[in-house]
Amino acid sequence: MTKLALPSLADIEDAADRLxxxxxxxxxxENSRLNELSGGRVLLxxxxxxxxxxxxFRGAYNFLSQIKPDAxxxxxxxxxxxxxxxxxxxxxxxxxIPATIVMPSDAPExxxxxxxxxxAEIVLxxxxxxxxxxxxxxxxxxxxxxxxxxxxxxxxxxGQGTVGLEIxxxxxxxxxxxxxxxxxxxxxxxxxxxxxxxxxxxxxxKVYTVEPEGFDxxxxxxxxxxxQGNDGNAKSICDALLAPIPGQLTFTTMQQHQVIGLAVSxxxxxxxxxxxxxxxxxVVEPGGAVTLxxxxxxxxxxxxxxxxxxxxxxxxxxAVFEDCLAxx
Amino acid sequence: MTKLALPSLADIEDAADRLxxxxxxxxxxENSRLNELSGGRVLLxxxxxxxxxxxxFRGAYNFLSQIKPDAxxxxxxxxxxxxxxxxxxxxxxxxxIPATIVMPSDAPExxxxxxxxxxAEIVLxxxxxxxxxxxxxxxxxxxxxxxxxxxxxxxxxxGQGTVGLEIxxxxxxxxxxxxxxxxxxxxxxxxxxxxxxxxxxxxxxKVYTVEPEGFDxxxxxxxxxxxQGNDGNAKSICDALLAPIPGQLTFTTMQQHQVIGLAVSxxxxxxxxxxxxxxxxxVVEPGGAVTLxxxxxxxxxxxxxxxxxxxxxxxxxxAVFEDCLAxx
Numbered sequence: 001m002t003k004l005a006l007p008s009l010a011d012i013e014d015a016a017d018r019l020x021x022x023x024x025x026x027x028x029x030e031n032s033r034l035n036e037l038s039g040g041r042v043l044l045x046x047x048x049x050x051x052x053x054x055x056x057f058r059g060a061y062n063f064l065s066q067i068k069p070d071a072x073x074x075x076x077x078x079x080x081x082x083x084x085x086x087x088x089x090x091x092x093x094x095x096x097i098p099a100t101i102v103m104p105s106d107a108p109e110x111x112x113x114x115x116x117x118x119x120a121e122i123v124l125x126x127x128x129x130x131x132x133x134x135x136x137x138x139x140x141x142x143x144x145x146x147x148x149x150x151x152x153x154x155x156x157x158x159g160q161g162t163v164g165l166e167i168x169x170x171x172x173x174x175x176x177x178x179x180x181x182x183x184x185x186x187x188x189x190x191x192x193x194x195x196x197x198x199x200x201x202x203x204x205x206k207v208y209t210v211e212p213e214g215f216d217x218x219x220x221x222x223x224x225x226x227x228q229g230n231d232g233n234a235k236s237i238c239d240a241l242l243a244p245i246p247g248q249l250t251f252t253t254m255q256q257h258q259v260i261g262l263a264v265s266x267x268x269x270x271x272x273x274x275x276x277x278x279x280x281x282x283v284v285e286p287g288g289a290v291t292l293x294x295x296x297x298x299x300x301x302x303x304x305x306x307x308x309x310x311x312x313x314x315x316x317x318x319a320v321f322e323d324c325l326a327x328x
Numbered sequence: 329m330t331k332l333a334l335p336s337l338a339d340i341e342d343a344a345d346r347l348x349x350x351x352x353x354x355x356x357x358e359n360s361r362l363n364e365l366s367g368g369r370v371l372l373x374x375x376x377x378x379x380x381x382x383x384x385f386r387g388a389y390n391f392l393s394q395i396k397p398d399a400x401x402x403x404x405x406x407x408x409x410x411x412x413x414x415x416x417x418x419x420x421x422x423x424x425i426p427a428t429i430v431m432p433s434d435a436p437e438x439x440x441x442x443x444x445x446x447x448a449e450i451v452l453x454x455x456x457x458x459x460x461x462x463x464x465x466x467x468x469x470x471x472x473x474x475x476x477x478x479x480x481x482x483x484x485x486x487g488q489g490t491v492g493l494e495i496x497x498x499x500x501x502x503x504x505x506x507x508x509x510x511x512x513x514x515x516x517x518x519x520x521x522x523x524x525x526x527x528x529x530x531x532x533x534k535v536y537t538v539e540p541e542g543f544d545x546x547x548x549x550x551x552x553x554x555x556q557g558n559d560g561n562a563k564s565i566c567d568a569l570l571a572p573i574p575g576q577l578t579f580t581t582m583q584q585h586q587v588i589g590l591a592v593s594x595x596x597x598x599x600x601x602x603x604x605x606x607x608x609x610x611v612v613e614p615g616g617a618v619t620l621x622x623x624x625x626x627x628x629x630x631x632x633x634x635x636x637x638x639x640x641x642x643x644x645x646x647a648v649f650e651d652c653l654a655x656x
Contacts, residue, residue: 024357024358027355027357027377029352029355029377030352032379048609049355049357049608049609049610051360053607053609110606277611278438279381280377281376281377281381281610281611281612281642282377282609282610282611283605283609283610283611284609314609318650318653318654321653322646322650322653325646325649325650326646
């Protein structure tokens with residue numbers, strides 16, 4: 001595999017052009033109660049309102065739009081616990097490219113159902129016993145399908161980075177340059193994209209990742225400046241954020257921009273999902289609510305500061321959601 | 329009582345100026361799945377994201393901002409099943425005016441709790457046996473408090489009509505002049521305000537009310553061009569839309585603009601609340617989802633048309649909400 005270059009601001013701007021007619025320019029939401037509670041001004045980028053219910057559509061669509069015409073007929077393949085799955089499936093449907101998605105058998109039902117509803121073929125695997133990378137590679141080898149990486153590819157990162165461009169533009173329209181932006185972090189694609197966009201467009205904004213405890217590989221990696229994996233024994237309700245280790249491109253980008261890592265507990269997350277339901281009137285999935293959890297549980301001091309934060313997705317099964325409402 | 333004039337476009341524009349720093353300019357949301365299902369282009373004005381979780385804050389704040397300084401010290405009083413209650417309480421807190429709110433004892437818990445959280449005093453009454461108007465009038469007579477009408481007052485209507493101005497501006501930014509706008513209707517304040525705003529700003533847009541079956545007083549009144557009440561025997565989960573009869577000012581305004589009435593069943597509404605959760609990622613209360621219910625249950629033909637619709641509020645107890653998710 002040729003060494004891939006880090007995506008530039010221009011790559012993200014190109015992605016924004018490609019996405020313009022297909023992706024939702026999601027609103028930046030402010031809530032008076034959240035401002036009061038945090039003591040600062042909090043601006044939430046509401047990606048649950050994105051096509052397919054998460055930011056992943058942005059990266060997937062930008063990737064698929066760059067697959068050469070003669071490769072399209074062989075289809076695409078991706079592995080994902082669900083949001084990248086839906087993003088790739090929906091983008092593939094728009095481009096009329098066949099899609100095969102490798103999903104863990106314990107993925108949220110809604111994510112599996114939605115992925116299927118976009119016309120993708122789904123291959124389930126056992127998360128404990130099988131390697132999703134191997135399964136996807138085998139499918140690609142047999143069919144000639146193009147693998148769509150969930151985060152560690154410049155096209156994916158550039159598409160996801162359009163969230164950062166929009167945050168910068170929407171904050172500028174409010175005459176705000178945020179002191180910090182909090183980003184939900186699995187493999188780091190969204191963070192890398194946002195960090196690249198904001199370094200150019202909002203250079204005073206400090207970038208933070210938020211991960212679930214036990215899956216805080218990015219936080220630990222950034223602390224010792226070397227990629228660290230998770231031990232694989234932890235559990236979390238944040239199914240979207242269980243990536244085993246930061247990506248190579250994403251980690252290099254995060255290092256470059258001196259990103260800082262935070263972590264929250266599942267209990268913090270349940271309260272945040274409940275808070276979003278009760279006060280924001282938004283449906284946010286656990287992995288999409290870690291940033292809000294960090295704010296509400298005071299993992300970051302918001303007092304007197306302007307804080308932007310991504311809510312990255314809203315695909316959650318009703319049983320998990322109802323469990324969080326009991327905490328609201 | 330002096331005869332009150334219907335609010336004009338200028339009144340609504342003045343209200344928009346007053347609200348600018350306090351109300352949320354709520355997003356106009358588009359969803360690809362809803363477009364596909366309806367066969368048209370649907371643009372949803374998301375007032376659950378408004379301060380206090382419903383559009384009612386707009387009317388309450390606009391009303392309170394016009395109470396004379398020497399009357400403010402005597403406080404305000406309002407009656408409401410919950411959204412106007414929260415709107416008045418939150419506005420009163422901002423103006424530092426004491427507020428007393430008369431609420432039915434069977435109001436949703438969340439609405440009672442939120443109203444109390446804004447510092448208002450709550451007086452509960454029995455919906456079947458007592459008159460909320462009498463209770464509020466007695467409080468006003470004793471204390472000198474100003475009554476804040478929930479819909480049938482030009483200041484209330486003008487504030488609520490700012491939703492219409494924003495719909496017109498946001499549609500214009502998309503280069504869309506909607507063929508129709510659907511409005512959730514209780515006493516008709518929101519509809520009257522929106523109809524007035526759109527008659528000036530988007531004159532080709534036809535205005536429709538949507539009510540719950542059994543509380544379709546506006547629909548019947550518009551049909552025979554004379555105010556008709558509900559018989560009081562029906563039940564509905566749409567607690568926000570149980571007004572007994574259209575207001576005088578609101579009905580005159582709706583007549584002027586040739587508004588047409590639609591009605592939906594509670595089952596239609598449950599499905600709409602579930603759809604909003606599953607696909608829109610928005611928390612919408614039953615009364616706030618009647619427009620979406622009308623679209624999904626094809627009470628209006630959306631095929632090939634551009635349809636704007638209000639989602640008017642999102643204050644719903646978890647038990648009712650979870651019941652709707654079972655329909656999603």
